[in-house]
């Protein structure tokens with residue numbers, strides 16, 4: 642689709658992206674709003690949200706916290722401020738999109754410069770066309786509607802699978818949450834390929850690159866995953882799922898599980914990051930600086946790196 646750029650006017654894709662943002666925003670603290678009798682998942686509250694959804698909340702990039710707390714999406718942070726160019730670690734070869742990421746344009750919700758829908762289409766609305774009113778189950782990745790949270794990447798490849806919590810994790814617990822497959826990493830890798838490829842992982846600069854897509858070993862400290870919560874006496878061999886460091890499943894279970902099984906479950910980008918934005922730098926689930934300086938001895942990295950061998 643051709644884009645018409647009229648001097649002095651925002652380009653078409655920008656106007657359309659604002660429509661996604663507006664419908665998925667709220668001026669009060671609730672993260673699910675009702676519009677025409679339909680529940681809308683809210684990803685951007687203009688005041689501090691209560692119970693942010695699973696992706697976090699763009700409140701934290703829109704406010705005066707700097708732009709390091711998540712994805713700077715067009716229509717949420719002021720024009721200009723969100724143009725940070727190429728995604729960190731972008732590797733064209735890991736991006737299946739024909740168009741590719743255009744660093745001269747801002748990040749949008751959907752389309753070639755976005756995460757949702759078909760990234761072979763520039764226009765955010767066309768990219769997720771039909772998904773909203775379609776029957777979206779089962780989640781088989783064949784269409785955008787039937788991909789986990791409309792995460793399809795491109796029409797040629799299978800969309801992300803997963804189990805969608807019906808409240809988008811507004812009221813989540815170890816027994817009630819989304820279930821992720823390892824392939825959700827590929828979605829992130831399409832714009833951050835260098836964070837994903839095995840040979841680039843390690844402690845080397847410029848960024849901390851943690852092994853991703855690896856199985857939680859069935860040995861040593863990992864056997865004690867989520868040390869704060871002991872497994873019930875009738876299931877001594879499992880660990881309890883932590884919302885502070887979610888893991889992916891080899892295969893998506895039939896129903897949500899509160900178990901984590903070292904030797905099976907997998908580290909993903911979302912074990913440490915939220916997809917949208919959150920209260921901490923680098924869109925992390927916790928305060929990394931406090932953690933490495935030893936101010937915080939619990940949670941975060943220590944959910945997996947328990948330092949204790951059983």
Ligand code: HEC
Pocket residue numbers: 708709710711712713714725726727728729742748753754755756828829830831832833910911914915916922923924925
């Ligand atoms: C369509 C491309 C695209 C996809 C897909 C994408 N990102 Fe990003 N990401 C960006 C861009 C552009 C930036 C840099 C500007 C910004 O912060 O918004 C960025 C920045 C980031 C940052 C740094 C944020 C900061 O401000 O320090 C993290 C962390 C991140 N992405 C993680 C992820 C994860 C995890 C996924 C998968 C769930 C993902 N990204 C998927 C484009 C993308």
Ligand code: HEC
Pocket residue numbers: 657658660661662664665679680681682750751757765766769772773774777789790791805
């Ligand atoms: C008129 C309001 C409206 C607009 C505009 C809108 N949405 Fe939505 N969106 C909704 C509602 C309502 C739902 C929840 C219903 C559902 O899950 O089908 C939803 C659900 C979603 C979901 C979650 C799907 C899931 O599996 O739970 C995503 C992702 C999404 N929208 C993305 C977008 C993007 C990207 C755009 C812009 C291209 C957009 N929306 C524009 C109302 C809107």
Ligand code: HEC
Pocket residue numbers: 729730826829830833836837848849851852853908909910911912913914923925929
């Ligand atoms: C075990 C935790 C962990 C996992 C898993 C992880 N990251 Fe990170 N990531 C971090 C930390 C910690 C930082 C901040 C590093 C720093 O500030 O030095 C970071 C930073 C980033 C940044 C920001 C770089 C910048 O320029 O600011 C991006 C982008 C990113 N990660 C993407 C990813 C992607 C994509 C994946 C999955 C392929 C992933 N991360 C998996 C912990 C993790």
Ligand code: HEC
Pocket residue numbers: 842843844851852855856857858886887888908909912913929941942943944945946
């Ligand atoms: C979801 C679980 C999980 C979380 C959270 C986690 N790690 Fe890891 N970490 C692992 C696994 C699994 C390995 C790989 C172990 C193996 O293969 O032997 C690993 C390996 C490492 C390594 C060895 C690096 C290498 O290249 O092999 C370092 C260092 C590390 N983690 C640091 C961190 C830090 C710092 C954090 C917090 C920012 C963190 N981890 C959070 C699971 C996790």
